[in-house]
Amino acid sequence: MTPDTALPELICPAGTPASLRSAVDAGADAVYCGFANETNARNFPGLNFGKEELAESIQHAHNKGAKVLVAINTFPQAGRTCLWKSSVDDAVEIGADALIVADIGLAAYVHRTHPDMRLHLSVQASASSPDTINYYRQRFDIKRVVLPRVLTLPEIAAINKEIDCETEVFVFGGLCVMAEGRCSLSSYATGKSPNMSGVCSPASHVRYEQNAVGDMTSRLGDFVINRFSKDEPAGYPTICKGRYKVDGKAAYIFEEPTSLNAVQMLPDLLKAGVTALKIEGRQRSRAYVAEVVSAFREAIDDHMGGRTPDLQRLIALTEGGRQTAGAYRKTWR
Amino acid sequence: MLLRPLPLFPLRPLLDRIVLAVAEKHPRLFRRLGEHSQKIYAIAPTDLPLVFVLQPDPEYPILEPERNLEDVSYDALVSGPFMKLMDLVEGRLDGDAMFFSRDLTIEGDTEAVLALRNALDDIDGNIVDDIVESLGILSLPARQAVVCYRKLRARASNDA
Numbered sequence: 430m431t432p433d434t435a436l437p438e439l440i441c442p443a444g445t446p447a448s449l450r451s452a453v454d455a456g457a458d459a460v461y462c463g464f465a466n467e468t469n470a471r472n473f474p475g476l477n478f479g480k481e482e483l484a485e486s487i488q489h490a491h492n493k494g495a496k497v498l499v500a501i502n503t504f505p506q507a508g509r510t511c512l513w514k515s516s517v518d519d520a521v522e523i524g525a526d527a528l529i530v531a532d533i534g535l536a537a538y539v540h541r542t543h544p545d546m547r548l549h550l551s552v553q554a555s556a557s558s559p560d561t562i563n564y565y566r567q568r569f570d571i572k573r574v575v576l577p578r579v580l581t582l583p584e585i586a587a588i589n590k591e592i593d594c595e596t597e598v599f600v601f602g603g604l605c606v607m608a609e610g611r612c613s614l615s616s617y618a619t620g621k622s623p624n625m626s627g628v629c630s631p632a633s634h635v636r637y638e639q640n641a642v643g644d645m646t647s648r649l650g651d652f653v654i655n656r657f658s659k660d661e662p663a664g665y666p667t668i669c670k671g672r673y674k675v676d677g678k679a680a681y682i683f684e685e686p687t688s689l690n691a692v693q694m695l696p697d698l699l700k701a702g703v704t705a706l707k708i709e710g711r712q713r714s715r716a717y718v719a720e721v722v723s724a725f726r727e728a729i730d731d732h733m734g735g736r737t738p739d740l741q742r743l744i745a746l747t748e749g750g751r752q753t754a755g756a757y758r759k760t761w762r
Numbered sequence: 763m764l765l766r767p768l769p770l771f772p773l774r775p776l777l778d779r780i781v782l783a784v785a786e787k788h789p790r791l792f793r794r795l796g797e798h799s800q801k802i803y804a805i806a807p808t809d810l811p812l813v814f815v816l817q818p819d820p821e822y823p824i825l826e827p828e829r830n831l832e833d834v835s836y837d838a839l840v841s842g843p844f845m846k847l848m849d850l851v852e853g854r855l856d857g858d859a860m861f862f863s864r865d866l867t868i869e870g871d872t873e874a875v876l877a878l879r880n881a882l883d884d885i886d887g888n889i890v891d892d893i894v895e896s897l898g899i900l901s902l903p904a905r906q907a908v909v910c911y912r913k914l915r916a917r918a919s920n921d922a
Contacts, residue, residue, distance in 0.1 A: 445883055446884060474876055474877035639867060662862050662864065686862075714853065714858070716855055750862060
């Protein structure tokens with residue numbers, strides 16, 4: 430039986446022009462990406478777009494009927510706000526379809542300077558209540574909010590009943606269980622802020638060491654984050670996914686290395702009023718982007734056509750080789 | 763380890779030719795590395811008795827073979843099975859997934875490795891085909907070997 434919900438928009442990541450083309454070819458409705466500077470939350474070496482590259486990529490996407498959403502979603506640093514404002518101006522000039530922002534001052538700048546520009550509120554704004562979302566909606570005319578990855582399905586449904594803008598939720602990829610945009614764990618360990626410089630666990634501070642038997646230790650700055658035995662699946666070197674000794678026993682005390690996969694919840698998310706489904710992973714390869722995007726395109730089309738989607742093949746791409754429905758089926762509260 | 767007795771010197775001109783051809787065909791590749799283009803990368807296939815040493819300077823790129831990792835002074839080390847490394851270079855595999863599954867090991871300057879991975883991933887087309895084309899009179903057997911390998915890989919993938 431075909432569902433009575435609207436067709437959702439599939440929002441896909443791109444860290445390079447080649448990834449963007451892969452995402453579009455694989456069936457993305459929209460691709461999100463950022464400039465190669467501190468204005469976006471995936472400011473990693475060798476990643477992201479120059480202005481000219483992004484202009485060409487936007488043209489490519491538009492030619493194929495896809496949109497490009499430009500993430501300018503870190504918080505401007507005092508005395509350096511011109512970088513964030515000029516990035517906004519550049520994105521508008523080259524034809525971005527929407528800007529994804531987190532900072533309240535930058536939202537005000539976009540609304541004031543480019544009133545016709547479509548604004549999305551980044552997950553980095555950590556807007557998780559109707560009052561907060563309505564404030565951004567009323568003051569800056571945001572058209573969509575990307576919801577934090579800590580909300581349950583009933584909470585998302587309840588929020589959607591009290592707001593009059595679109596909601597976008599993560600359905601696959603890395604999880605962040607912190608108050609996004611406000612986490613200081615990585616800053617504490619490295620002195621570099623994910624929220625202001627766009628680098629959570631900057632690679633410059635990450636080290637991996639193998640011992641003679643193949644065990645691997647991962648470090649962030651001066652801190653040992655994890656030790657993996659020879660054939661044990663590894664995870665990202667973030668503090669929140671580290672394994673620490675508590676009462677003499679090593680355990681994942683914040684979060685296990687695992688990826689979100691909400692494909693089974695597709696019908697429930699759409700019934701909850703969600704407009705757009707987002708795949709995380711601008712730092713991942715074009716091979717990952719092509720595989721995940723095509724799988725989700727198929728899943729959405731299957732669902733809308735009344736068929737049962739199957740995405741077990743994505744397990745190989747997940748962190749730690751494991752997946753979870755995350756907070757959508759929260760059992761720990 | 764059957765290759766161990768073979769001398770490395772015939773490889774040197776081939777690797778020279780390969781790295782120059784790649785730099786010429788993809789001028790954005792090494793420039794995308796920024797400061798990391800001056801780093802020394804040791805690429806150590808776990809199933810071959812040699813190490814590839816890469817300095818991806820956009821103007822004077824260097825790719826050399828070495829017999830022992832102990833003889834190499836490197837900033838970053840990348841190791842894994844040779845064919846998986848080639849799949850990564852080809853953009854067929856995801857580097858993070860290979861890292862999660864422990865097929866790929868990195869040591870040393872993680873930022874440099876990440877920059878190289880990201881830059882390689884932005885290459886349009888197939889870099890392995892570009893490498894094959896650059897081999898001059900060896901192109902034909904190299905192409906046949908690659909075709910053969912891809913058939914085996916496709917068969918293995920279908921069987922899985």
